[in-house]
Amino acid sequence: MARRAVKYDNGGETQRITPLKDTQVRTRQVRTGSRWKSTVDTTEVMVIRGPSKDIDLRCGGHAMVASGTSFEAAEIDPAYADGTQVGKRYVDEELGLELLVSKAGSGTLSVADRSLHLKDAKPLPTSD
Amino acid sequence: MNVGFLLEMAAEGMPDRIAVGSLEGGITYAQLLDQARRTASYVRTASVGETPVGRLAMVDLNSDTLPVLLFGASFAGVPFVPMNYRLADDKLRELVARNAPALLVVDPPVAERIGDAHGLRVLTRSEFGDQLAELPAAQEPADDAAGDEDVEESIAVLLFTSGTTGAPKAAVLRNRHLASYILSTAEFGAAGEHEATLVSVPPYHIAGVSAILSAVYSGRRLVYLPAFKAGEWVRTARDERITHAMVVPTMLGRILDVLEADGTTLPALTNLSCGGGPMPVAVIERALRLLPHVDFVNAYGLTETSSTISLLTPEDHRAAISSDDPAVRARLRSVGRPLPGLELEIRDAAGEPVAVGEPGEVWVRGGQVAGEYLGAGGGDQSDGWFPTRDSGYLDAEGYLFLSGRLDDVIVRGGENISPGEIEEVLIAHPAVREVAVVGATDVRWGERVVAYVVPSSEVTEEQLQEHVRVRLRSTCTPEQVHFVDTLPYNETGKLLRRVLREKAQETANV
The missing domain is CATH 3.30.300.30 (ANL, C-terminal domain)
Structure with a gap:
């Protein structure tokens, strides 16, 4: 039996992670099942698969905050303004991070300055 | 993630779309969310004597209340337990008693059959509706946010399997299993506004549970038949302009009889999924002939795997029926290929994988695979691999052919x-x-x-x-x-x- 592995496009070679100058680096544990909010737009995500190590999760170039906590609104970094789509999953395969966007926004999801990639999921015919 | 989150997303993204019921008089996703949250606040404060209830159980036919209960239980953080109303009175009393302390929503005749049930707070469906209506409009929970592995691990649904010997076992489906299944098989909001799915499988069947979750996440309207009757099914499919449905092979045979007898063609129907048992080739060939505009899916799954693990797609059906190659044609008898992201192997009695074409037991592993029973542990003894007790083989292209239960x-x-x-x-x-x-x-x-x-x-x-x-x-x-x-x-x-x-x-x- 051929084992089926899902392949992800991680956009060619891996970029080196360097923190952005204008953003305070905050690495935190991003646990499976936790929910995070953008400080620059309406984006909200649910963590489908959390990495084992602490990460600097961002949206629109700024650190995301745990849903339900208070925060100071920030200005979106134009370099991180590609936007997200509701119901889509965004991944960083190397870290083992997978996010589900529950509310869309105009910012790009990233870990430090490395953008997450849209998970390519082929639609399946409905079986329920 | 709990399964309630799927509904929150639907209510956020498609608040005014009809979620459940007919186009006139059905309820929207926003209303379904409100009712589910009211259900949760009711369950949280409900008690039997001094003891708070620990489960939301149901012994009832299909109705528009069913999705409300499923999501309500999820928001309240208690398992939802739909049970078989067809059981004999004594068996039914024994089974419901195993859920104490619980809130039990029933069909009125069931209330009489159960009688004085110790440890259960029993409400008929309409009494339950009245209770919900009296509650103030449900508020969004202030903070259900910060990551909680408890939520992932909590039990979403308990389904009693019909044991051939001894008492029925309760199969455990945790939130993470069902969420994983939905995320890997359905696409959020992908259904067109005209799409509607007709559910006629019983509520205590895994297909009844997965139907709700798939439809809500996709944005496809749910229409219920209280129970399956072929004439009723065809009438409802026609009147409600049903586009999708899941049926078991015996249902399909009876539906085709009705279609043939009265000449109905069901032009709105686009997708028909079959599962729950082996599909006789004669039936599917007849279906393809009578409903040439319909995409057919043949799915294989188990309660313990949160529904479908393998499916034969509409393209597979068409390729098989029009092929002269016996190997391709034979695939009409197969249950297709395993879902992406799921591992499936055929193993011998010693647990070793066998060669292509060799028969053995079907084993699966993946996020949707639970394989756990209440009070019996299970699940992880084999590195996440679950032995299905079904026997079968894979062909050279990875199509799965089932030959029955190993115990048979x-x-x-x-x-x-x-x-x-x-x-x-x-x-x-x-x-x-x-x-x-x-x-x-x-x-x-x-x-x-x-x-x-x-x-x-x-x-x-x-x-x-x-x-x-x-x-x-x-x-x-x-x-x-x-x-x-x-x-x-x-x-x-x-x-x-x-x-x-x-x-x-x-x-x-x-």
């Missing part, structure tokens, strides 16, 4: 004989409408092969024995062929082999 294998004179193999040969005989093969104790062979046949025209025992002998081997030839009017099925179309085995036993001893 007949051991005759030391040889393992699969009833499915013999049934397949017999059903191909033009005079055989339905067939079931079971083993009966035999003094000489240990077990003997017994066939039960529903004939469609005149045929003799000798003719059918000869039909098997020339196509398989003499050891597979049924020692006895009994002609019957009907075979025993449960309400989801599953053949009750146990009943036939008992019957075969009686005649064998004569």
Whole structure:
């Protein structure tokens, strides 16, 4: 039996992670099942698969905050303004991070300055 | 993630779309969310005597209340337990009692049958509706945010499986299993506004649970039949302009009878999914002929795997039916290929993977695979791999062919004989409408092969024995062929082999 592995496009070679100058680096544990909010737009995500190590999760170039906590609104970094789509999953395969966007926004999801990639999921015919 | 989150997303993204019911008078996703949250606040404060309830149970037919209860239980953080209303009174009382302390929503006749149930707070469906209406509009929970592994691990649904021996076992489906299944099979909001799915499988069946989650996440309207009746199904499908439905093979056969009899064509129907048991080739061929505009899916799944693990797509169906290659044509009998992201292997009795084409037990592993029973642990003894107890093989292209339950294998004179193999040969005989093969104790062979046949025209025992002998081997030839009017099925179309085995036993001893 051929084992089926899902392949992800991680956009060619891996970029080196360097923190952005204008953003305070905050690495935190991003646990499976936790929910995070953008400080620059309406984006909200649910963590489908959390990495084992602490990460600097961002949206629109700024650190995301745990849903339900208070925060100071920030200005979106134009370099991180590609936007997200509701119901889509965004991944960083190397870290083992997978996010589900529950509310869309105009910012790009990233870990430090490395953008997450849209998970390519082929639609399946409905079986329920 | 809990399954309630799927509804929150739908209510956020498509608040005014009709979620459940008919286009006029149905409720929207925003309303469904409100009712589910009211249900949660009701469940959180409900108690039996001094004890807070720990489960939301239901013994009822399908109704628009069913999704409200499923999501409400999820928001309240308690398991939802839909149970079989067809059980005999004493069995039903025993089963519901196992859920105490619980809130139990029932059909009025069930309330009478259950009587004074210790540890249960019993409400009829309409009483429950009244209670919800009296509650203030539900607020969004202030902070259900910061990551909680408890939520992932909490039990979303308990489904009692019909054990052949002993008391029914409660299969555990945790939030993470069901969420994983939905995320890997459905796309958020992908359904068109005109799409509607007709649910006629019972609420205590895994397909009844997955139907709700898939439809809500996709944005497809749910329409319920209280219980399956072919005429009612066709009428509702036509009147509600149903686009999607899931049926078991016996249902499909009866639906086709109605369509043929009254000439209805169901032009709105685009997708028909079949599962819950082996699909006779004659039935699917007839379906493809009568409903040429419909995409057919044949799905295989188990309660323990949060529904579908393998499916034969519409393209597979079309390729098979129009192919001259016997290997491709044969795929009409297969359950297709495993879902992406799920691992599936065929293993021998020692647990070692077998070669392509070799039969063995189907094992699966993946985020949707639970394989756990309440009070019995389970799940992780084999590195996440779950043995399904189904036997089958994979062809060179990875299509899965099932040959039955391992527990149904007949051991005759030391040889393992699969009833499915013999049934397949017999059903191909033009005079055989339905067939079931079971083993009966035999003094000489240990077990003997017994066939039960529903004939469609005149045929003799000798003719059918000869039909098997020339196509398989003499050891597979049924020692006895009994002609019957009907075979025993449960309400989801599953053949009750146990009943036939008992019957075969009686005649064998004569």
